[in-house]
Amino acid sequence: MKSSKNKIEEFIRVDHAGERGAVKIYEGQLLALNTFVKDENLKKVIEEMKVHEKEHCEFFETEIKKRKIKPTLFLPLWDLLGVGLGFGSTLLGKKAAMLCTASVEEVIDEHYQNQINQLGSDEKN
Numbered sequence: 001m002k003s004s005k006n007k008i009e010e011f012i013r014v015d016h017a018g019e020r021g022a023v024k025i026y027e028g029q030l031l032a033l034n035t036f037v038k039d040e041n042l043k044k045v046i047e048e049m050k051v052h053e054k055e056h057c058e059f060f061e062t063e064i065k066k067r068k069i070k071p072t073l074f075l076p077l078w079d080l081l082g083v084g085l086g087f088g089s090t091l092l093g094k095k096a097a098m099l100c101t102a103s104v105e106e107v108i109d110e111h112y113q114n115q116i117n118q119l120g121s122d123e124k125n
C-alpha cells in the first residue's frame with residue numbers, strides 16, 4: 001500500500017505531465033493554424049485556451065520544485081505526442097480540433113475529481 005506522501009507525489013507527477021501535454025496539444029494546433037489551416041477565430045480560441053493550460057502547468061511545475069518531485073522520464077515523448085495530436089487533429093478541420101480538445105478536457109475533469117476524492121483535507125489545494 002502506498003503512503004499518502006507517495007500517492008500525492010504520483011498525483012503531482014501525472015498532473016504535471018497532463019497539463020504539459022495539454023499545452024503541447026495547443027502548441028500543435030497553433031502550429032497547424034499558423035501554417036496549413038487558416039482560421040483566425042479558431043486560432044484566437046486556441047491561444048486563449050493555451051494561456052489557461054500554461055497557468056495550470058506552471059502551478060504543477062512550482063509544486064514539483066517545491067516538493068522535490070522528479071518529473072516523469074517520458075516528458076519528451078509526451079511533448080512529441082501532444083504536438084502531433086494537436087497538429088494532426090487541426091489538419092483534419094475545426095470539428096476534429098475541437099473534438100480533440102473537448103475529449104481531453106473531459107478526461108482531465110474526471111481525473112481530477114477522482115484524485116480529489118482520494119485526498120485528505122490537508123491537500124485540498
Ligand SMILES: [Fe+2]
Pocket residue numbers: 019022052053056057
Ligand atoms: Fe489544464
